Amino acid sequence: MTRPRRFYIETWGCQMNELDSQRMAGQLMQQGILPTREVEEADIILLNSCSVREKAEQKVYSRLGEYRLLKRGKGDLLIGLCGCVAQQEGERALERVPDLDFVLGPARVGELQDVVARRRAGERVVATGFPESRQYDIDAVSRHGEHKGMVTIIEGCNKNCTFCIVPKTRGPERSRPMADILGEVRHLLDYGFQEIELLGQTVNHWREPGGDWDFADLLDRVARMPGLRRLRFITSYPRDFTPRMVEQVGRHANIAPYLHLPVQSGSDRVLRRMGRGYTRNEYLDLVGQLRRARTDLALSTDIIVGFPGEAEEDFAQTLELVREVRFAVVYAFKYSPRPGTAAPRLDGAIPAEIADERLQRLFALQEGIQREINVGLVGKDFEVIVTGWGKQPGTQTGRTPCHRVIHFETGPEPVSLGGTTTVRVETAFAYSLVGRRLEAPALAHS
Numbered sequence: 519m520t521r522p523r524r525f526y527i528e529t530w531g532c533q534m535n536e537l538d539s540q541r542m543a544g545q546l547m548q549q550g551i552l553p554t555r556e557v558e559e560a561d562i563i564l565l566n567s568c569s570v571r572e573k574a575e576q577k578v579y580s581r582l583g584e585y586r587l588l589k590r591g592k593g594d595l596l597i598g599l600c601g602c603v604a605q606q607e608g609e610r611a612l613e614r615v616p617d618l619d620f621v622l623g624p625a626r627v628g629e630l631q632d633v634v635a636r637r638r639a640g641e642r643v644v645a646t647g648f649p650e651s652r653q654y655d656i657d658a659v660s661r662h663g664e665h666k667g668m669v670t671i672i673e674g675c676n677k678n679c680t681f682c683i684v685p686k687t688r689g690p691e692r693s694r695p696m697a698d699i700l701g702e703v704r705h706l707l708d709y710g711f712q713e714i715e716l717l718g719q720t721v722n723h724w725r726e727p728g729g730d731w732d733f734a735d736l737l738d739r740v741a742r743m744p745g746l747r748r749l750r751f752i753t754s755y756p757r758d759f760t761p762r763m764v765e766q767v768g769r770h771a772n773i774a775p776y777l778h779l780p781v782q783s784g785s786d787r788v789l790r791r792m793g794r795g796y797t798r799n800e801y802l803d804l805v806g807q808l809r810r811a812r813t814d815l816a817l818s819t820d821i822i823v824g825f826p827g828e829a830e831e832d833f834a835q836t837l838e839l840v841r842e843v844r845f846a847v848v849y850a851f852k853y854s855p856r857p858g859t860a861a862p863r864l865d866g867a868i869p870a871e872i873a874d875e876r877l878q879r880l881f882a883l884q885e886g887i888q889r890e891i892n893v894g895l896v897g898k899d900f901e902v903i904v905t906g907w908g909k910q911p912g913t914q915t916g917r918t919p920c921h922r923v924i925h926f927e928t929g930p931e932p933v934s935l936g937g938t939t940t941v942r943v944e945t946a947f948a949y950s951l952v953g954r955r956l957e958a959p960a961l962a963h964s
């Protein structure tokens with residue numbers, strides 16, 4: 519009996535990449551190629567890369583170096599570089615890695631089958647760039663093992679924040695038509711998903727192509743779909759949030775009370791140099807509007823520390839903003855110069871040790887805030903969507919509506935992945951909650 523062919527995908531980076539990996543897996547599975555967790559078993563290896571931070575290229579090339587060793591004695595093994603580093607490096611990647619078989623940019627993911635076939639016919643393919651029409655087959659997405667259905671609604675970005683490489687790697691903004699989005703959400707709900715996550719680099723800048731509808735209209739239409747229990751969207755751009763969108767967040771109980779709203783800095787001077795297009799006060803005003811619309815709202819954010827020219831006073835304003843907003847989670851990173859962006863040309867580079875020290879202070883502050891907020895949740899009951907098994911036998915893990923990780927004992931009948939149960943919080947840590955599964959729920963919405 520011939521051994522079934524297998525593929526192995528390594529995914530780095532954001533949810534967009536996670537979904538792209540699901541799309542690539544789905545295309546290969548349509549051809550009867552099966553997934554494997556053991557890279558040594560694979561006949562096709564895909565490295566789905568991220569280039570948001572510095573040294574990504576070096577890491578990708580070093581990983582490709584490890585993979586190419588697997589080609590010894592396995593001549594038909596294919597290795598493909600995908601994702602943002604693929605778009606950024608293009609032809610150069612094939613020159614640098616003689617054993618690399620193809621390069622596939624994020625906007626060309628739907629062409630994987632064709633690219634593999636061309637490689638099998640002898641061509642080393644570079645499929646990058648941003649074609650006008652793209653192949654997107656919603657049936658060719660492997661959602662196996664997922665608790666949520668991710669749906670891309672807008673790709674690329676037109677903003678050009680001075681630190682960010684995304685407009686170069688994911689291209690200009692392209693919104694999908696509302697009818698396609700609603701069709702894909704319906705498909706996922708019929709499939710049994712209770713949670714839908716709408717994706718886009720600037721998700722709330724979605725516009726109906728050639729039409730008048732905006733993200734507020736889309737949110738309203740999706741939230742009204744029967745069977746949808748929890749709706750999330752990521753990543754929102756603060757300047758693009760309109761009062762109509764805030765109103766929708768307040769109106770629909772199934773829109774999760776959790777929002778990722780990157781602020782990047784608490785200093786107007788730094789925000790200007792980043793080209794973010796909003797001020798500290800405008801950001802705080804939006805937070806106020808959202809919290810008035812939805813009192814149970816948990817917010818997370820991204821912060822860059824050590825951006826060129828960030829004085830101690832600027833950083834102090836960031837800490838003050840963090841104290842004021844009391845985010846549920848802060849994703850903080852040291853500034854990392856990216857090729858082709860404007861920020862590396864700005865004056866006032868911050869020494870690494872100062873940036874490190876600021877990052878540690880921010881982490882310490884946020885950890886204390888998070889612990890305080892989470893301790894306030896002890897005794898509350900939450901509807902939890904189950905995302906996996908716990909480390910201890912008989913335990914499972916899930917997410918509350920406010921997207922907090924919660925561990926609980928399953929009892930005699932475990933909940934299937936993606937299913938819901940009610941859990942009472944009994945212990946709180948800075949980064950997770952531990953609770954007890956209840957029979958009769960009395961739900962909190964925090």
Ligand code: SF4
Pocket residue numbers: 675676677678679682683684685719720755
């Ligand atoms: S809005 Fe700014 S940070 Fe976000 S993807 Fe676009 S350029 Fe990058």
